[in-house]
Amino acid sequence: MPTSWAKATAIEQLDAQTYSANLSDDWCIGSGKRPPFLLLTPRRINGIHLVPNGGYVTGLILQVVYTHFNTTLSAQYQPHTIALHVEFLRRTQVGPAIFKVQNIKLGRQTSIVHVRMSQDGREEVVAYVTNSNMDTETGVSFDTEYALNPQPPTVDLAKLEKDEDENWFSTKKMPFAEFRKATSRVTFHFPRSGQPAPSMADEWLCHSDDTPFTQTSLGFVADMFPQMIENYRDNKTQGPFWYPTLLLNLDVKKVLPREGVKWLRVRVQMKKIVNGRLDLEVHVYDPEEDLVALSNHVGFVADASRNLKERRKDNKL
Template structure:
């Protein structure tokens, strides 16, 4: 039986600034742990660190995250070392480095605050999703039941054997197709029935079907889209709202690249709850490479992505 999301992203404290994790095959893409799972591990380390070592700061919530994926990660144990960079009255920032087999593979900065007691100017804006997505599901239970007259349908990953992590989440997209090429609207639910928490937002920000398929065929290409691996190089996450302590079952996510060029693309990710509130914003820099790069043997123990 596959580990739950909580099990797949579990961490253990070794000392006040060192933590361990263990990446499992079921939450991988090919042989590489899913980038969203890695991101959620960073969020869990920061949450634990501020709840224990830095408890006096009273800053339990990650408000921003920046990760650099220096080398590809792998299944198995990982060590995460925290460095307290700046401890402030309103916000504090830590640096976290993830290593495996003495290779530093992912590094990041996470800033914490207390979002429930922060105060200051708040203003409504006129921003909205454009183009507008199909109306949200009125009854999520009917969505899970596959009701044919629903405006959303479940999508099954065609390369699920390679992208094993897609079997851990249920993804629903517009039944009549996306509102425009290169844009993906989706509703997400963890297959285990676990609830999304703020630490799960790392996974939600990086969980979606391929976004370039419509763009590929829009150019009049007749051949089938090759099987790509989309390794993340940089991931930024800006968390706007604290999810309830018990979590939420469903999240809405919109993903859109602005430029796909020379084997690289950007991704803008908007995460919302079921009443249309922005929960988090994310931006990625992603490579488009052959799946053989994912499965290739490491060279000299320092293989880059």
């Protein structure tokens, strides 16, 4: 049975600034079996390497920071992450990880911490995270009348639950799901009329095990979308590809209910793909169609075989 989000992001506090976790292979990109599409690439695969999904790693960081602000920094009373910047220095892997948290700036309204994640003595991910208390925030509010363009189709979530919505349909399995195991942890619903553009995708998401999305899920949700770049590649001469995240930013606008929500809607868009590097802009909305978070990514487009190769001794990607 696949590992649940709560279990996959479970954190143990080792001391006031050190935390540990065990990264699950259920939330990875990569497979213990060679996927059929690798027959398309001439490069011989010498080994298998399971790489935890970048959004999953981001969720672990959010859980570490949540724990830190509810233990070591509980006096700050700032439980909510409002901004996060993550740099993926090296490939992560399944298994134990250590997180070191450094208090950078402790303030009345916001506080900032620096998180460093390491495995087997390698520093692999670093992040700066800003926390506040969104329940007690005060200040001006204005309606900017911002709206997505084009607007996604309307939805009836009661019908979507049964896969009977007239505008959205459920994808039972994403392409190469055995290789991209993390995609199996959610159920994707796409517009029946098709996506608005090759560089853009709309979706409604729910966990495949029906557990709710919580605040620490936002990093994962912001990294779950169809591989739009596949719309552009020449199947005969290009790819298959792996899309490692270089960096991820998250701007949280709203606190989800404590019990979480079953559904979240996502709009993701690419603006430029050049020299093996791409950008992603992500909008996350709740069931009330209220903006919950914004995210921006910088990523690489690499040959899929690089994901499956054994880690090099020099620790490069």
